[in-house]
Amino acid sequence: MRDGETAPVQLRLCDASGCRAAGAGALAAALGAALEGGGGQGPRPRLKPVGCLRLCSHGPLLALDHGGASALYGGLTAEQVPTLLAIACNHPGGHDGDRDPRRRALEAHRLDSHHPFFALQHPLVLETCGLVDPTDLDDALAHGAYRQLQRLLATATPAQVRAEVRRSGLRGRGGAGYPTGLKWDTVALQPPAPRLVVANGDEGDPGAFMDRSVLEGDPHRLLEGLAIAAYAVGARHGYIYVRAEYPLAIERLLRAVVQAMERGLLGQADPATGFAFVPELRVGAGAYVCGEETALLASIAGGRGIPRQRPPFPAQAGLAGCPTLINNIETLAALPALLRMGGEAYAAIGPAACPGTKVFSVSGSVVRTGLVEVPMGISLRTVVQTMAGGVPGGIGADGGIKAVQTGGPSGGCLPAALLDTPIDYEGLRALGSSLGSGGLVVLDHSCAMPELARHFMAFCAGESCGKCIPCRAGTVQLADLLERLMQRRATAADLDLIEQLAAVVQRTSLCGLGQTAPNPLVSTLRHFRHEYSERLLPDEPWLS
């Protein structure tokens, strides 16, 4: 939010996990010390910790807001702090600032905020991430937090809220792309009984950090989305399930819950509707499968995180047998912006079959790794090449990219030749990949596809809950067979067996983990089969 000339000079320092790992803590300490002892010249700039500023590879990131404009710096250290503060305080460093070597050194850290990486972003879920102080409720309120919840409580019935979400065409961002409005109706229209809502923040896909960024950047946004969902389906109680590997997200979320409850934004009955919503936090214990909704419910209930056969779906019978709505963190965090715009306006973004924006975490062999929020339907190429810059030093039309892995261990790989594919659920699925939850890993030509498949298969074998036979016993066999192939000890018969096993594991496993575990294998077999066949032992005709 910019208030033009009256806006205070402020330094927004990214204080999310990525930049913390890159040294944001030391930078914050240096800035703090300098500001403390900074002498009395003019108004002091305010140092504000914020959520992810997107370009994680260039961290620690810092944005300087000054006179209505904003400059973004990357990779700063304590050394540049005095020069930075001099600019912030409008003190040209010496007689001619531009020639000052320290100024030029600082300029070298300046990032081009008109670069497509920033310019092509369409922040809705993340519209406040990087602007608000995630620890400060007043700041969140100043940026519009809880305004949609209060407006809807005052002016809309639950059925009207659901209708608006149906109109928006929003689909679940947790991976399956299930229509959110339809799921809400299914929960709301069950026979009378208590209902529950659950926010799924297990985010176990390697290379995915969308949900973490939402929680670290503006936890109130999730709380508002969850409360809106609760109102829409008639729930009074909800759970937020966050994986234990996200300590900063948990800390901020917990603080946000306390703040919102103390301020009466949550937990107290709304005077008009009587609606009161109490969220509770649950921390995972390190199992990937607990992101699967029935395992998640078992885990919340205090049992082992083991999936069960659906139906009944959680929307029919979930926690304690009550109709339970489970939505992904990003799905819920999209709601405040969606409802502010209205369903129709949201539906106008991106393709009709899957509208809206999607957050992707881009990583792997690319120049710019980080977080992007873009309209659905944008091409993979725009994201990984135009925005992220392709492989460092990569040459050729595809920027040195060999393939893009989407959807983590349940997703697949698309070769560079298919980079112009628009990103949407059905499009990627038709090509044997899947959008998944939003992890995009860029692979260069040094990556062997069978090794990638082996890696993901070993991951799934290790994360299989062990309940059903095809997944428990099939994934280990597949991982071992792929290992054998990588050692060039596999025969054509072994490759046949790999394909048969993959098909059976996909078809017969109980839950989504086993059903999708062979996807990276199957998609790389589809697009890169020669990499498998060239590693096979030559046929031994006398054996057959």
Place this chain on the structure above:
Amino acid sequence: MAVVTLQVNDTTVAVPAGVPLLQALAAAGVALPTLCHHPRLSPVAACRLCLVELEGASRPLPACVTAAAEGQRLRTDTPALQAGRRLIVELLFAEGNHPCAVCVANGDCELQDAARHVGMDLVSVPYRHPSRQVDASHPLFLLDHHRCILCSRCVRVCDEIEGAHVWAMANRGSATRLIAGLDQPWGTVDSCTSCGKCVAVCPTGALVAREDVPLGRWPTP
């Protein structure tokens, strides 16, 4: 109680609405191997041997938990189902150590029955020869982990019928293991009533009565 009619392969049968499809299969005279299912215990749909194809469903469904409804058409014998069933049984044989010839359950084993049912003549996946343990700490019974297929019948019977909660599963994936009490020798678990129900429902020779305890000489706790 409402009665529904549905089609199993090409036979039309009538069953009470909502019962597991296994009952419809039985009515049609179709038998499928079932390893995790037990008629007295809650269903878990874990072994995946009873999968059937239901017209209109995107993937095969387990007959042990899927509810019978009017007009369903199901098939139990498509090539994909048969191939899947066989491979699942092969996976089980490769996963544990099942040398039938030297097993006490030889001839009285549901895993063996399943293998015969699916026509398993060889195991196409590599044997894993896991290194497992035998728990001979209980005065009356024996637990041989080599033969355990993790069907969880013992866990359920002890929980749902005996109410003693002796058994549970520990770890995950291929490291999953049946444990007694707090992962301690079975014979040291105080809550075990020595009722023998787990032994009775075990489909293989994993839980057996000890042959060295003469009948009538059961130690009293």
